[in-house]
Amino acid sequence: MASIEAREKRQPWILLSPALLTIVTLLLVPLLFIVVYSFWLRTASGADQIGFHLDNWQEALSDPFYRDILLSTLRIAGITTLLCAVLGYPTAYFVARSRTRHKTLLLLLLVLPFWVSYIIRTLSWINILGVSGALNAVLLGLGIVQEPLQMLYNEASVILGLVHFLLPFIVLNVYVSLIGIDRHLESAARSLGCNQRQAFLEITLPLSMPGLAAGSLLCFVLAAGTYITPLVLGGPRDAMFANLVFDAIITQLDWPLGSALSLMLLAVLAVVVAVYNRFIGMGQLARGLS
Amino acid sequence: MTDSAVELSNIVKRFDSFTAVQRFSMSLESGSFVTLLGPSGCGKTTTLRMVAGLLDPSEGDIRIRGRRVNEVPIHQRNLGLVFQNYALFPHRNVFDNVAFGLKYRKVSKADIRQRVNNALELVQLPDLGRRMPSELSGGQQQRVALARAIVIEPDVLLLDEPLSALDANLREDMRIELKRIQTQLGITTLFVTHDQSEALAMSDKIVVMRDGVVEQIGAPREVYDKPVSEFVAGFLGAANIVDARVHELDGDNVLLQVDDLGMIPVPRARCPACAPGTAVRLVLRSEHLIVQRADEEHSHDGLYLSARIATVDYQGQAIRYFLHCGKHTLQALNMLDGPAFNEGDSVSLKVRHRDAVVLETPR
Numbered sequence: 001m002a003s004i005e006a007r008e009k010r011q012p013w014i015l016l017s018p019a020l021l022t023i024v025t026l027l028l029v030p031l032l033f034i035v036v037y038s039f040w041l042r043t044a045s046g047a048d049q050i051g052f053h054l055d056n057w058q059e060a061l062s063d064p065f066y067r068d069i070l071l072s073t074l075r076i077a078g079i080t081t082l083l084c085a086v087l088g089y090p091t092a093y094f095v096a097r098s099r100t101r102h103k104t105l106l107l108l109l110l111v112l113p114f115w116v117s118y119i120i121r122t123l124s125w126i127n128i129l130g131v132s133g134a135l136n137a138v139l140l141g142l143g144i145v146q147e148p149l150q151m152l153y154n155e156a157s158v159i160l161g162l163v164h165f166l167l168p169f170i171v172l173n174v175y176v177s178l179i180g181i182d183r184h185l186e187s188a189a190r191s192l193g194c195n196q197r198q199a200f201l202e203i204t205l206p207l208s209m210p211g212l213a214a215g216s217l218l219c220f221v222l223a224a225g226t227y228i229t230p231l232v233l234g235g236p237r238d239a240m241f242a243n244l245v246f247d248a249i250i251t252q253l254d255w256p257l258g259s260a261l262s263l264m265l266l267a268v269l270a271v272v273v274a275v276y277n278r279f280i281g282m283g284q285l286a287r288g289l290s
Numbered sequence: 291m292t293d294s295a296v297e298l299s300n301i302v303k304r305f306d307s308f309t310a311v312q313r314f315s316m317s318l319e320s321g322s323f324v325t326l327l328g329p330s331g332c333g334k335t336t337t338l339r340m341v342a343g344l345l346d347p348s349e350g351d352i353r354i355r356g357r358r359v360n361e362v363p364i365h366q367r368n369l370g371l372v373f374q375n376y377a378l379f380p381h382r383n384v385f386d387n388v389a390f391g392l393k394y395r396k397v398s399k400a401d402i403r404q405r406v407n408n409a410l411e412l413v414q415l416p417d418l419g420r421r422m423p424s425e426l427s428g429g430q431q432q433r434v435a436l437a438r439a440i441v442i443e444p445d446v447l448l449l450d451e452p453l454s455a456l457d458a459n460l461r462e463d464m465r466i467e468l469k470r471i472q473t474q475l476g477i478t479t480l481f482v483t484h485d486q487s488e489a490l491a492m493s494d495k496i497v498v499m500r501d502g503v504v505e506q507i508g509a510p511r512e513v514y515d516k517p518v519s520e521f522v523a524g525f526l527g528a529a530n531i532v533d534a535r536v537h538e539l540d541g542d543n544v545l546l547q548v549d550d551l552g553m554i555p556v557p558r559a560r561c562p563a564c565a566p567g568t569a570v571r572l573v574l575r576s577e578h579l580i581v582q583r584a585d586e587e588h589s590h591d592g593l594y595l596s597a598r599i600a601t602v603d604y605q606g607q608a609i610r611y612f613l614h615c616g617k618h619t620l621q622a623l624n625m626l627d628g629p630a631f632n633e634g635d636s637v638s639l640k641v642r643h644r645d646a647v648v649l650e651t652p653r
Contacts, residue, residue: 184377187344190364191371192442193394202390206381 037259048256056260066244066261070268073241076155077223080162084219085212087163088170092211095171096178107175110168122161122232129157153235161229166222170215177211178204213280221269241265294353295320295478296341296446301350303336303502310336312502314350318446318495321476323469325489328499329525334482335450337499341480342448343367354445365394370439370477374451376431378423384410384434385419391442409441410434412471429460436468440475447472447479453488465491486526490514498522520571520649528576528610530620534648536561536568546572546648550616554593554643561648573647579622580640581611581631592640599635615639 041053060066095106113121128134129151136148151157181204189199227242234240239247242265248258276282296318303311311333318324326334339345341352343364352359359367378387388406397405410416413433423431432452439447452468453461469492472479483489489496490510498505498513498521506518517523520531534546534554543555544564554572564570580592581599588594595615603610609630611622622639631637 182375182377184373184375185379187342187364188371188373188377188438189379189390190344191342191367191369191448192391192438193365195363195365198394203379 092174173215297353325493332499333502370444409437534572571649576623578642597639
């Protein structure tokens, strides 16, 4: 019979096992498949040649086409994150400082978009910005323009779609860090000689930085990994890196190349996360998500 | 007039339909320690927040050093503010926390260093400047908060229940410490608390508040010994309050008839307007009731009643008895020397009636 001590040592592992099982079977094993795939080779006949070939990696890493799209993906993700931060912070501040009674309603409004499919939300922009969309109808009706404006299928509309999709993530993260700040801190700073703006810059902004950083990280990673928004709202030249993976795997059925490309994106984003972890710590992310 | 550091006249504060503070007037003399005392919701913190500039009074004037400050924003009032939860800036170390106010007062770097170190020395925390607030104990955090408030040499120091978050022993130490620093600096202080012993120990003047109204203003002894209302008598110390009727005036004494307790004489000065037949309330402080063995000799400075011990509340150096005496339940707080009585004991209760307080307008 096992001693009590031995049982107690085993207990955490027993309790953790469902979670570990899920992570291993649904995350690690598939990831391992992808790694293995990336070393296979697609032959002209369409069959995959099993083995250890570096051809896919060579192509993915040396072709400037992939490099350029990776860079523009990071740029679009960066601009999106910046816009989300600039738009999201004041929104979060407003919600955090509103009366308790209104807070619930405002938070509900923030979460509401998640009830509608992301694809539907993205498609909705076609009805707004399209040639026969709402905005053009208004502009034509008011006689401001004679011909409908072409507002869709460019980088700006992709970024717009991404901001629309990702804004709540930043707002919620910043909101959580803002309501965690003791209101007395600002009063104390004010009593010591700060005006309202200085108190915000000295106290509230630095103390809410972790939330802003966590939201920004989520925002950046999600933006860099998206393929639906550029597919729906982008033109032929606005493909992002995940579109290449999509094309390789779904269109060309080239799983080995697609695997290599997706691992490349994964590696780049892992570096971003590692940098974040070094300076801010993953703990904040967990706090923001809870 | 020139000597008053803070002057509140006819302050009213309304929140929607609720009136938190009702026609409040008082003045803080320069260098004095004034306490707003009352239960939660009595308007004491609201009053402090109005002086601080965190709330606007609905009516009335606030003057600091003769200057009307109603429209002056908080950061231009030159106040030191200490909160119950310390409100130290968690992302700044102790030195930067204390130096914070000086940065906004155009003090040179060298002077800042000098003054911060002096302040930290005053609160007996030298050498802790590099620590972060989270690395300090509650008592140390409280001292840093105090140092941060006094280093700017404020016109008034505002303390919002600063000791309530500390545990009992530390609270009493900090109370003495705080008073020492206040006296040493001669800084005008407005202190808010619901703790009567803090108020009695520290204050030059106590303002007892209830439901937004001032019940009594006076020195600690005055408020304690001569409460003007049942509320004040009950809030400061433990008091027994019984109904009585003036029986007759007997020279320097007034004879009060108390149901079931008999005739109790009190000095005439305690009840100047008493006339035979008037209904009054009689306040007997629990420490003015002394429990004795039933067969112990009676002395002439008290009135003796026979009673039975109902409950014993042992407190270490003192003991509190709840006694059945006729239809009344009275409490007596006695210093403990010798054996204590037990529940059910029949005892003799000595009433030091000369210290009794008569409330002529019972409420």
